[in-house]
Amino acid sequence: MKRIYVREEWCLGCRLCEYECAYANSGIGNIVLALKDKEIDPNVKVQTDGKITFAVSCRHCDEPLCISACISGALSKDETGAVTVDRSKCVGCGSCVMVCPYGAVRITKEGTANKCQLCMNNTFGEPLCVKKCPNGAIVFEEK
Amino acid sequence: MKKYVLIGGSIATEGAIEGILSVTKNADITVICGEKRPLYSRPLISYALEKKTTDDKIYFHGEDYYEKKGVKTVYAEASAIDPVKQVVLAEGIAYPYDELLVATGSKPFVPPIKGLDGVTKKHTFYTMDDMLALRADLEQGGKVLIVGAGLIGMKCAEGVKEYVDEVVIADMAPRPLPAATTPEAGAIVEERLSSIVDFRLSAALDHFDGNKAVFGSGEEVEFDVLVLALGVRPQVALLKEIGAEVNRGIVVNEKMQTSLPHIYAAGDVVESYEAVGENKRLLQLFPSAYLGGKTAGRNMAGEESVFLTDIPMNATVLFGVRITSAGLFVGEKTEVTLGEDYRALYTEGGRINGFILIGDSARAGILTDFIRKKRPIGDMDKKELLAGRDLSIYPAEERKAALGGKYEI
Known part of the structure; x- marks a missing residue:
């Protein structure tokens, strides 16, 4: 399947991916209206080990621990292999957060789980973090 | 075939x-x-009782x-x-x-208790049928006694509170969630929830006298509906x-x-x-x-497969208090309090044995991975591990390979 991969040596740490992600998943058609004066809670987060920066989002694992721990059936794999979340089913127990070794699933302030769904659940249909990364540090490809 | x-x-x-x-x-x-x-x-039956999910979504x-x-x-x-x-x-x-x-x-464990036969509305809480029977009784209101303050009893209490105001939870142990928490974390849970439910702890049930429970201390609790959550x-x-x-x-x-x-x-x-x-x-x-x-x-089906690394773990929210834990609570203890949040890490021989987090559990799975894979923590600061874990705590080469798609952590 096509997945998001990070070429960390190219990451500038600019966090544009975080803003593009928040915009892509806002449901608002204008980036200014979507983000102005708002605290963002994106599905991709730029992290650093002090020397280098890298953008972390769901790996869409072959054997996802988050799905094995999900008591509500909110997390599942779709036909493409992407790990998706049905927030209407989620009860917010946080079992997915307890097991994801990437720290890539979170409970939002609404009290339910959220994570990267490769922008397949929004109008963009392709990962906006990848499309807008100015340095090609995030790619979307089949490996 | x-x-x-x-x-x-x-x-x-x-x-x-x-x-x-x-x-x-x-x-x-x-x-x-x-x-x-x-x-x-x-596990969804308590959420269905609480109306956090619907009966058809279980x-x-x-x-x-x-x-x-x-x-x-x-x-x-x-x-x-x-x-x-x-x-x-x-x-x-x-x-x-x-x-x-x-x-x-x-199957729920129900020990022989003198007078239990005389209790008119009694329940266990393990299957959907258990939940439906309990709900039917709760819809008539009254006072509820839950015996057993483990995860099942406590999650049940949360649902029960949707129907009735008075809930008493009794346990022989001195704190709620005796198996899933530490004394420190259990005390915090007790303190945060004691205004919502009526705890009777270190209370050994002796017998029932009609719809009245009599404890070893002589204390008596009257109830309309009884739930036995004794494991x-x-x-x-x-x-x-x-x-x-x-x-x-x-x-x-x-x-x-x-x-x-x-x-x-x-x-x-x-x-x-x-x-x-x-x-x-x-x-x-x-x-x-x-x-x-x-x-x-x-x-x-004929394909060789093994299941090797199993560890205790639990994630739940009780009346708004999030409790997340994994591994064993043994070894050297490091504690951090951040505002309302309490976190403890248990380490031994340069490895993490377990952790318990009350409140924010963001990226807790990284600590769970350290426990499961017995990863060395080297000279990492333990308070730092509790405060700000992210992918930077993995070895750089492993992280790079995982993000680059050559390997899954």
Whole structure:
């Protein structure tokens, strides 16, 4: 399947991916209206080990621990292999957060789980973090 | 076509179906469900009681899902496994198998208590039918006594509060969640919840006198509805009767095979190999049941698969208080308090044995991974590990490979 991969040596740490992600998943058609004066809670987060920066989002694992721990059936794999979340089913127990070794699933302030769904659940249909990364540090490809 | 018979109505069976079908589509699968409903998630019953989810959302799939996959479901109690490789139902019908999974789960433990027969409205809280019966009584209001302040009792209390104002929770232990928390964390939970529920701790139940519980201290609690949440016991009878090796639960190897040929077991009914303490014990956890079931299914279908690293873990929210833990609470303790949040890490010999977090649990899975894989923590600051874990704590080469798609952590 096509997945998001990070070429960390190219990451500038600019966090544009975080803003593009928040915009892509806002449901608002204008980036200014979507983000102005708002605290963002994106599905991709730029992290650093002090020397280098890298953008972390769901790996869409072959054997996802988050799905094995999900008591509500909110997390599942779709036909493409992407790990998706049905927030209407989620009860917010946080079992997915307890097991994801990437720290890539979170409970939002609404009290339910959220994570990267490769922008397949929004109008963009392709990962906006990848499309807008100015340095090609995030790619979307089949490996 | 190979015949698979799976006994059990929850997540271990669901995992086994997925395991078998991931190896072969050419499988004759029959599920025998003692509960008269399709496979569902038992932990969701408290959320359904609490109206945080609806009764129809407890099922793993819609009813037609299994039919479409060619999985037959029989709603009946299995009464025996006979030597000619078949499962016999109470009504005498037999289902022959080539490979069998026993995922019979647990049953609530109800000890003999003097006067229990005289209690008019009494419940356990383990199955959907238990929940529906309790709800019917709760809809008439009144005062509720829950005996047992473990996870089942506490989650039940949260649901019960949706219907009635007065809830008393009694336990012999000195704190709520005695098995799933530490004394420090349990004390915080007790303090935060004591304005919502009426705790009676270190209270040993002696007997019932009609709808009144009498404790060893002489204290009396009157109630209208009683819930007994005193733990569960694995339902091992089917396998014990035919001579399978059984300790507290069914003994299985890393392929989830029992001591008898062509018979596998998974879920609450088995003893797991617990990787931190390195011993066999009952874990009875949802992820373990799913992964154990899946491993069994794959092996039953002829693909070698092992389930090695199982550890205790729990994530829940009780009346708004989030509690997340993994591993064992033994070794050197490091504690951090951040505003309302309490976090403790337990380490030994340069490795993490366990953690417990009250409040924010963001990226806790990274600590869980350290426990599961016995990763060395080197000279990492333990308070830092509790405060700000992210991918930067993995070795740089491993992280780079994982993000670059050459490897999964």
